[in-house]
Amino acid sequence: MDILHLTYFLEVARQKSFTKASQMLHVSQPSISKVIKTLENELGVTLLERSGREVELTDAGEAVFKRVQRVVVEFKNLASELSDVIDLKRGELTIGLPPMIGSRFFPKPIAQFRQAYPLIHLKLIEEGAKQIELAVQDGTLDLGVVALPATRDDFETFAFVNEPLRVVLYHDHPLAQSASLTLAMLSNESFVLYREDFSLFDHILRQCQLNGFMPRIACQSSQWDFIVEMVGAKLGIALLPETICKELDPQRFVTIPMNDPIIPWNLAIIWKKDRYISFAAREWLRLTKNYFSKQI
Structure with a gap:
């Protein structure tokens, strides 16, 4: 053995x-x-x-x-x-990134890390947040990116995004002229949601239940653009972060803030408490903290 x-x-x-x-x-x-x-x-x-x-x-x-x-x-x-x-500049670093998050927030940090440490093999694994938590827990991943709150309390975290979700509607939706919306006002709508392995799926379902209904799910995806196009095809509405909403075509879509409840989208890098943090992982955290501090 x-x-x-x-x-x-x-x-x-x-x-x-x-x-x-x-x-x-x-x-x-x-x-x-x-x-x-x-x-x-x-x-x-x-x-x-x-x-x-x-x-x-x-x-x-x-x-x-x-x-x-x-x-x-x-x-x-x-x-x-x-x-x-x-050898302080060799090694391997395995990071879990949800598909919707990695491509939007991490291309520049990844490029900077590769330039600074070309001999460190950076391995990126695309998974939903739930699977990423399990993999960080069992040591398969060194670090992961998830939406807070994490389901376990034995992670260290570095939060780098904190913004609310907005309601995304096709441009001539009956609610498109609203100044703000409550979740209860959406109880009769069809929803275009994230896949079950994304923590936001559970978070949105829980908030809907607290407001007295279960959402009618039209379809699910792990990709922002697919979710948005399904809304554009009038299959349903979606709840997306402000970052994504700012990029949508105002001729096709209307995005409206929610005020009851305000559903947060908090992203963080996680790693296991009481586990040795390699040089590569420490440098990744240092670099990303420096990068995101300049984005605020």
Whole structure:
């Protein structure tokens, strides 16, 4: 048993698929299957069961999975510390960015980081905020970007955006002349919403429930432009951040502030508390804090 065997096992368990794990690890599927079989023989237990197209953990696999996660994270921490000592400008940094956020806020910080540290491999993973939180928690990601509040309290955070959501309507919508809107006034509308793996999806649904209704969902997406075009096609309304609303064509869309409730859009970089922060991660945080402080 070695750390590579454990890493393969973790990836198969996370992906619930030998094929997907093979793609993520860039290792052939037969090699991964052989490693898992060797690991099972060494431990004397069955770790994984194939159930249809998916792979499921056995009870023994669940127990090993929990332990192995900590072992691999500690090994990565040790490797990062040694890397910092040996060569302060090499390494790898893995960051989770929601699709709607990464392309809008991070091209310039990414370019600055690559210019400053060309030998550090910057790996960007596009996921929804919920998956990013889980990946930062288990050590798969070094850092992630999410909409606050996070679902867990064991993260350190650096907030860099704080603005309200606005209602986006097609230009001749009956409510288009309103000075402001309440969520209750939208109870009979169809909504174009974010995907379920985005934290704003849960946040908006919770606010709708508090106002006495469940939104009628016309469609969902992870992309701003698709959401906006669905509104333009009169399929429904949307709730989008001010940053996005400022860029919309006023000939096609009307954006109106909400006053009851005001739904905030607070973005932050998160990392795990009490975990070693590598030189690459520290420099990324320093650079992005400096960049966003100049944008205020």
